[in-house]
Amino acid sequence: MSTLEEKILHSEALLSDLAGRVDPARVRVAWTGGKDSTVVLFIWKTLVEHAGxxxxxxxxxxTGCKFPEVLAFRDRMAAAWGVDLHVARPAVALAGYPLARDPLVCCRELKVEPLKKAVRETGTDFLLTGIRRDEHPDRIARKEMEERSDPDHTLVNPLLDWTESDVWAFHARFGLPHCELYDQGYRSLGCRPCTTLPDVQGGERSGRAGGKEAVLSALTNLGYF
Known part of the structure; x- marks a missing residue:
């Protein structure tokens, strides 16, 4: 088992290599406002700024149904860190929309399709995520570099071998801010209809709706990260 220091060095090396061979204007972080993608944003921001x-x-x-605390955190941090932020929103009207009734349809229309559109509109060739293998069984076999189509781009997953504890230890080491919902007991943040406080004896994503968790592999195949 690698130490946190070794994991940090590996993630930095992966992203440093990317920064050295790709125009950063073609790279964006899939930043949810959560603890994991904030780590990726911080590392990539440090590398990009160091290179000028x-x-x-x-x-x-x-999606239109995110926690207001997450959105407020996103906007505060985007301003504080000078993030060129593209906010992707669904094309469907949410008034009367059957949220979470069919998790596959709901996530495809509110997440997958807006994400694809955003990748196309921003000319993103490399999309950095904060996903980790230990979060979900369907992520165990994920790779650090994954080629995607419709539109063509590469998904880069620099935190795959990190753990939840690693992420929080990194936050503490570098004084990274986080959404206050974590202080209230949440461990994984999604849309409001599909996110509750986790079970006391449950895992990190035990507060996520079971229906959505069951179709995560299908969503990945459709284009979700």
Missing amino acids: AGPVRAINLD
């Missing part, structure tokens, strides 16, 4: 190639660029999915 800022600002750091990101895509945020605003």
Whole structure:
């Protein structure tokens, strides 16, 4: 098992290599406002600014049913860190929309399609995520570099071998801010209809709706990260 220091160095090396061979204008972080993607945003921001190639660029999915605390945190941090932020929103009207009734349809229309549109509109060739293998069984076999189509781009997953504890230890080491919902007991933040406080004896994503968790592999195949 690698130490946190080794994991940090590995993630930095992966992103440093990317920064050295790709125009940062073609790279964006899939920043949810959560603890994991904030780590990725911080590392990439540090590398980009060190190279004098800022600002750091990101895509945020605003489904229309996110926690207001997450959105407020996103806006505060985007301003404080000078993030070139593209907010992707669904094309469907939410008034009367059957939220979470069919998790696959709901996530496809509110997340997958807006994400694809944002990747196309921003000319993003490399999308950095904060996903981790230990979060969900369907993420165990994920790779650090994944080629995607419709539109063509590469998904880069620099935190795959990190743990939840690693993420929080990194936050503490570098004094990274986080959404206050974590202080209230939340461990994984999604849309409001599909997110509750986790079970006391449950895992990190035990507060996520079971229906959505069951179709995560299908959503990945459709284009979600």
